[in-house]
Amino acid sequence: MRVIVAEDSVIMREGLCRLLEDAGITVAGRAGDAPTLLAQVERGEPDVVLTDIRMPPTHTDEGLRAAREIRDRHPGVGVLILSQYLETTTALRALSRHPRGLGYLLKERIADVGQLIEAIGRVAAGGSVIDPQVVATLLGRRRTAGALDELTARERTVLGLMAEGRSNDAIAQRLGVGGKTVETYVRNIFMKLCLEQNLVDHRRVLAVLAYLGQ
Missing domain, CATH: 3.40.50.2300 (Response regulator)
Structure with a gap:
């Protein structure tokens, strides 16, 4: 499985990549902002994209908007959105347009590698994932x-x-x-x-x- 990781924190991004690689998943790209993420998806369509909601330059919803564009242009690519904070409205809004192959997880779930890998597998297969919280x-x-x-x-x-x-x-x-x-x-x-x-x-x-x- 090929995954692109989009996260503006270098430490978090590299940590995620290491977790994925240790689990046997190929990290096909790394991005620190939405434009870089979108360009990498265009160059080599991955199976799944992991993206933070808040990324430069405004740190508001760049990741969410990028996720929507990816689902519009590349419906075969699963997207797992990661959030630092519990935002139920954002979760509902994210799923309302493209429920298939889309997930929303809190970043605290990353500590449970098994749960993270399971979520990636489910969105890659076209399923939906919602954080239990x-x-x-x-x-x-x-x-x-x-x-x-x-x-x-x-x-x-x-x-x-x-x-x-x-x-x-x-x-x-x-x-x-x-x-x-x-x-x-x-x-x-x-x-x-x-x-x-x-x-x-x-x-x-x-x-x-x-x-x-x-």
Whole structure:
């Protein structure tokens, strides 16, 4: 797998590259700003781009805008957006346009190499990835309004895993239950939250996040 890393902090960028290389992933390019990132993607289309949200010159949303352009021009390239801070609005906005092959993780997840590599693999395969803390925050926000009160504790757990972008099989493995059991949980969740059933994973994520982000 070929990955381009875009991060303006040299220490963070080189650290990420070292982690990826140690995991057997080819680092196809390094960028410290959005224009360099876009040029590198044009020169040699990678499998995945890892990009910080905030990059020079304004350190606002250059990375996010670059991610959108990459997804527009190179739909086969997965993009994993990294953020120093929890920004639920940014996460929802990022996924609303190109849910397939797009992910949003907090930088603190980098310490868990296995989780980082798993997220890269999922966006490379066209899946969606949402940081668990974003999901937990959205779930908590909706619960204060009483919207999720009808869900059982296990259904809320399944909902959180769904919103992270995990398939029914992945949820079953995480919870140690059978696939049919997860299907039942999912049907109950859709019914209780009045969400239309949809077998396409990334659309399911969008539906759940749209509900949670209201």
